[in-house]
Amino acid sequence: MANYKDDNSEAPQRFLPAGNETTKEILKKHDSFAEWAARQHYDVIILPFSAFLSAGRRIKELKQSAAEYGISLEAGGHELSNLVPRNYFFFHRDFFRMVEGRRVKTCHFCPTNPGTIALLGSEAGKYFRAAEDVKVFHLWPDKDAETVWCSCPTCRAFSPLEQNRIAVNTAADILAAINPNAFITYFEKPGDGGNIPLRANLLKMETLPEPVAEPRFSSGRERDQGNG
Numbered sequence: 001m002a003n004y005k006d007d008n009s010e011a012p013q014r015f016l017p018a019g020n021e022t023t024k025e026i027l028k029k030h031d032s033f034a035e036w037a038a039r040q041h042y043d044v045i046i047l048p049f050s051a052f053l054s055a056g057r058r059i060k061e062l063k064q065s066a067a068e069y070g071i072s073l074e075a076g077g078h079e080l081s082n083l084v085p086r087n088y089f090f091f092h093r094d095f096f097r098m099v100e101g102r103r104v105k106t107c108h109f110c111p112t113n114p115g116t117i118a119l120l121g122s123e124a125g126k127y128f129r130a131a132e133d134v135k136v137f138h139l140w141p142d143k144d145a146e147t148v149w150c151s152c153p154t155c156r157a158f159s160p161l162e163q164n165r166i167a168v169n170t171a172a173d174i175l176a177a178i179n180p181n182a183f184i185t186y187f188e189k190p191g192d193g194g195n196i197p198l199r200a201n202l203l204k205m206e207t208l209p210e211p212v213a214e215p216r217f218s219s220g221r222e223r224d225q226g227n228g
């Protein structure tokens, strides 16, 4: 529930969230990437959850390379919605967000449906187990749609912020059981209230890092110029 900060320093940590395509490149060239990230003064590399399921060995290599520069690996990003996979829409429309009486597949989901919660928990568990030595997971809402949540009769009693809290609390309970020393970051805009208490293994982020579109790390000799 505290803000996410480096305990040893006043300076905020510098995060590098990687998208799926960038992650493939990063994992192929873990040595030169780690060196590049160090030169750019990054403290943390955030890889998408899916990479931990499909590329375990390469992630271990990257972790080693990054550790040489004091950079840690974390998992997730704008991935809260991925815990309710969109292909469930066909058979379980009720898991998804209601807008003006209709269920829609875009943005988040219906967090008060027990079926949604069960699915979210099992998907989160799958990722938390695949990334068992990760200490910090990031579960941020959909970019530029942070307050776009469900308006079904049950969810209507909860603000978008509270719906987000219901979702991250569910994941936090699963993580506490699988990896009691790990944390989840969630996103809330500054100044928002909310009546849902948060689990102790949740850390708030009030600003989110932008992904780096094309890190120019392919050649070790290349000199990066002011790319952040």
Ligand SMILES: [Zn+2]
Pocket (backbone or CB within 6 Å): 097, 098, 109, 110, 111, 112, 113, 150, 151, 152, 153, 154, 155, 156
């Ligand atoms: Zn709902």
